[in-house]
Amino acid sequence: MNFDCKPLANYPLRERNTLGFDVVAQWALPIPQAEQIPVAIRWAKNAGLPHRVLGGGSNVVLPAQLPGLTLLMDIDFxxxxxxxxxxxxxxxxxxxxxxxxxxxxxxxxxxxxxxxxxxxxxxxxxxxxxxxxxxxxxxxxxxxxxxxxxxxxxxxxxxxxxxxxxxxxxxxxxxxxxxxxxxxxxxxxKVWQPRISYADLTNYFANRAVDAITAPAIFDAVYAIRTQKLPDPKVIGNVGSFFQNPVISNQQLQSLKGQFPRIVSYPESATHSKLAAGWLIDQCGFKAMQMGNVGVHDKQALVLTHRGGGNAGELLGLAGQIQKKVKETFGVELTVEPMIYSEQ
Ligand SMILES: Cc1cc2nc3c(=O)[nH]c(=O)nc-3n(C[C@H](O)[C@H](O)[C@H](O)COP(=O)(O)OP(=O)(O)OC[C@H]3O[C@@H](n4cnc5c(N)ncnc54)[C@H](O)[C@@H]3O)c2cc1C
The missing domain is CATH 3.30.465.10 (Uridine Diphospho-n-acetylenolpyruvylglucosamine Reductase; domain 3)
Incomplete structure (x- = not known):
């Protein structure tokens, strides 16, 4: 089947990025069928333009002007x-x-x-x-x-x-x-085992009978815990965790524990552990901090928020300050989790 490729110029993406930034794609093309993709990619290559895919926009930081062709992934089955x-x-x-x-x-x-x-x-x-x-x-x-x-x-x-x-x-x-x-x-x-060793889930099910721990019960528990802790992007713009939890050697962990006995960590492998990035950010005093139109969530310091009128530059400025302070305090690098796109 042949597809006409008719991308839409100056396409608004405010509703398609959960940070709620005002973003305009130079060209955008909804993709409800896989067969459109080669045609669309050829169109971008012939025009000398970059391309990218956007799903729900819940893990991207987009600039005000997004260059090239943005494929809006709508294949749904x-x-x-x-x-x-x-x-x-x-x-x-x-x-x-x-x-x-x-x-x-x-x-x-x-x-x-x-x-x-x-x-x-x-x-x-x-x-x-x-x-x-x-x-x-x-x-x-x-x-x-x-x-x-x-x-x-x-x-x-x-x-x-x-x-x-x-x-x-x-x-x-x-x-x-x-x-x-x-x-x-x-x-x-088909063989199913409940997975509730994560502290929030262990606590949630602490007083429940074992046979009450069904998959739908875990779904409900996760739903309840997440709604309590994380801001709803429809209300407050965010991309969930802004930083990954840093993985460090057990040796580095032992030395950090000497200085910070309450540091939160989880075993990652025989030789490495994962630190709770939210705890590190909280200890540096950023929790609930507001900086212009962007800020740090008051219930989870790992989540950066946007309440309207802000942009990627402001958010990345705040992220950079957090990374610097965490590095100075703990000697640990925080890696940004969402994909960052630039105007180039
Ligand atoms: C409130 C909140 C809570 C979150 N909680 C979690 C969590 O618990 N765990 C977690 O892992 N993440 C979490 N996230 C992050 C995010 O939801 C996930 O990463 C999700 O998978 C992103 O999906 P998306 O469709 O929105 O991707 P987008 O943001 O649209 O895209 C993300 C990246 O994937 C690429 N991409 C998307 N679709 C395709 C495709 N079809 N082909 C090729 N590339 C593609 C994009 O180009 C982009 O680089 C959370 C986000 C929010 C806002």
Whole structure:
């Protein structure tokens, strides 16, 4: 099938970035069908313009003028490929809303994704930073990723190994804009175990009978905990955690513990530990701080907020101050989690 490629000029993206910044894309093209992608990429290449993909805009910091072609990922479907005794295999369109998909799985008694409830954004973005929450990472359930490779101009299927998943990272972050993900194939095993070792969930279920800990109960718990702690982007602009939790050697952790006995950490491997970045930021006095139109959330210092009238420059200025102070105080580098786009 041939597709006409008619991108829309000066397309407003305020409703399509959860920080709520006023952003205008030079060109934008809604993509409800995968077959449009090669045509759109060719159009951008012929025009000498850069391209990028936007899902729900919940993990990006966008400039006021976004150059080139922005593909608005709208491919929306859920397909049951196999429903076997051992597992269910699902193929899901990249533009499908993540939370709606998680709810759909539970409605159909396909269990496993409940800890990842209420993460904003799309299914196609889930592999990009290997989304994770409450002790679970999406990589555990991804079988393959279908994508268009804009470098080789070919359709590709990437295995879990090809995706090179790690904490909030994947090949898609190493090679930004190379792959346009069109669908993700998930394997959900039929044998199910509750995953509630994360402190918030352990506390939530502390007084519940073991057989009350079902997947829908975990979904409800995660929903309740997240709504209490995190600002709703429809009310206060934000992209969730602005920084990754830093991973440091156990040796560095021991020396920090000497100075800061209450430092919050979690084992990451036999040799490394993860620090709670929110705790570090809180200790540096940034929690609830407001700086012009941007600030630090009062319930979770890891979340930077925008209440209107601000822009990427202001937000990145605040982020830079936080990084500097944390480095001076703890000797630890904070890595920014969302993708930052510039006007170039
Ligand atoms: C309140 C709040 C809470 C959050 N909580 C969590 C959390 O608990 N855990 C977590 O991991 N994240 C969390 N996030 C971050 C965010 O929701 C996730 O990273 C989500 O997967 C981003 O999806 P999106 O569709 O909005 O991606 P976008 O923001 O649109 O895009 C993010 C990046 O992925 C790329 N991309 C998106 N779709 C595609 C595609 N189809 N093909 C190729 N590249 C693509 C974009 O180019 C961009 O670089 C939170 C955000 C908010 C606002």
């Amino acid at each position: 859920i397909e049951v490929l196999e429903n076997l005794a051992a597992k269910t295999r699902l193929r899901v369109g990249a533009g499908t809303n993540w939370h709606a998909f998680v709810r759909w799985t539970l409605d159909h008694s396909f269990l496993g994704l409940e800890n990842l409830a209420l993460i904003p954004g799309t299914v196609g973005a889930a592999p990009i930073q290997n989304i994770g929450a409450y002790g679970v990472e999406v990589k555990e359930y991804i079988d393959t990723v279908e994508a268009y490779d804009c470098q080789t101009n070919q359709w590709v299927t990437l295995s879990r190994t090809d995706c090179r998943f790690s904490y909030r990272h994947s090949v898609f972050k190493d090679e930004p804009n190379r792959f346009v993900i069109t669908a993700v194939i998930f394997d959900l095993p």
